[in-house]
Amino acid sequence: MTNFFDDLARFYDLDHALVRDDVEMYRQFAAQSGSPILELGCGTGRVALPLARDGHEVAAVDISPAMLAALRAKLAQEPPEVAARVRAVQADMRRLALGREFALALCPLNTFMHMTTQADQLATLGSAYRHLAPGGRLIVDVASPLALLLIPTGEGLSLQSELRDAASGRSVQKFTSVRFDHARQMQYLTLIYDEVGADGTVRRTTLRTELRYVFRFEMQLLLERVGFTVEDVYGSPDLEPYEALSENMIFVARR
Numbered sequence: 001m002t003n004f005f006d007d008l009a010r011f012y013d014l015d016h017a018l019v020r021d022d023v024e025m026y027r028q029f030a031a032q033s034g035s036p037i038l039e040l041g042c043g044t045g046r047v048a049l050p051l052a053r054d055g056h057e058v059a060a061v062d063i064s065p066a067m068l069a070a071l072r073a074k075l076a077q078e079p080p081e082v083a084a085r086v087r088a089v090q091a092d093m094r095r096l097a098l099g100r101e102f103a104l105a106l107c108p109l110n111t112f113m114h115m116t117t118q119a120d121q122l123a124t125l126g127s128a129y130r131h132l133a134p135g136g137r138l139i140v141d142v143a144s145p146l147a148l149l150l151i152p153t154g155e156g157l158s159l160q161s162e163l164r165d166a167a168s169g170r171s172v173q174k175f176t177s178v179r180f181d182h183a184r185q186m187q188y189l190t191l192i193y194d195e196v197g198a199d200g201t202v203r204r205t206t207l208r209t210e211l212r213y214v215f216r217f218e219m220q221l222l223l224e225r226v227g228f229t230v231e232d233v234y235g236s237p238d239l240e241p242y243e244a245l246s247e248n249m250i251f252v253a254r255r
């Protein structure tokens with residue numbers, strides 16, 4: 001798992017430049033809860049940084065040194081008072097022991113789906129529970145299983161996007177291949193990033209990962225098993241109700 005994310009870090013921001021809808025949702029939850037905030041799987045700080053700019057203190061936890069290096073490089077560009085609000089911590093979210101309590105915990109953008117066994121799922125939710133103050137909330141955003149079921153399966157490779165960094169002129173073609181094993185609720189993902197040089201030469205990076213999807217009431221039981229009460233389940237970052245064809249399942253759980 002670590003290698004996948006370390007290798008992905010080089011492409012992460014370019015690939016996720018357009019993913020922004022959820023940041024406003026986290027800003028709203030943070031405005032309600034106040035600080036400090038724990039982010040499980042912070043990546044390069046897509047969510048943690050806007051929260052710090054809003055004035056929140058954030059413990060940004062990630063297992064990948066490369067993701068954290070990218071986050072630290074961004075923090076170095078921020079005003080010192082913003083950078084000082086983010087504590088970047090290399091740790092495994094399944095075994096977290098930060099020794100402090102948080103008002104809010106976040107697990108954005110399908111990160112929870114990288115927990116591919118029930119033991120890992122429960123360990124991660126348990127970490128969140130132990131680090132929340134009584135009454136604190138956990139927000140977990142995962143793909144809705146019904147939306148995943150509509151994705152055509154097979155080994156075929158498709159061009160998903162042509163990514164271009166206007167500042168550097170860097171051009172990357174992203175290809176994906178998705179395969180499901182629905183009996184195991186598993187999604188096997190291959191990502192291919194082709195970096196196209198000015199002279200047309202291509203440098204290819206192939207990454208593979210496995211994700212486990214969860215059903216709504218399975219997730220509710222997992223959350224309840226570690227002590228949470230599920231307050232809401234939303235179907236989008238605009239906090240629309242969760243429905244059959246929603247793309248997201250966003251759980252709001254209270255300790």
Ligand SMILES: C[S@@+](CC[C@H](N)C(=O)[O-])C[C@H]1O[C@@H](n2cnc3c(N)ncnc32)[C@H](O)[C@@H]1O
Nearest residue numbers: 005041042043046062063064092093108109111
């Ligand atoms: C999909 S990215 C999400 C990054 C960021 N939260 C965002 O929304 O852009 C998932 C992140 O979770 C991290 N991660 C995966 N497994 C982890 C684990 N066991 N403990 C801590 N971080 C983990 C990865 O390194 C990666 O940066």
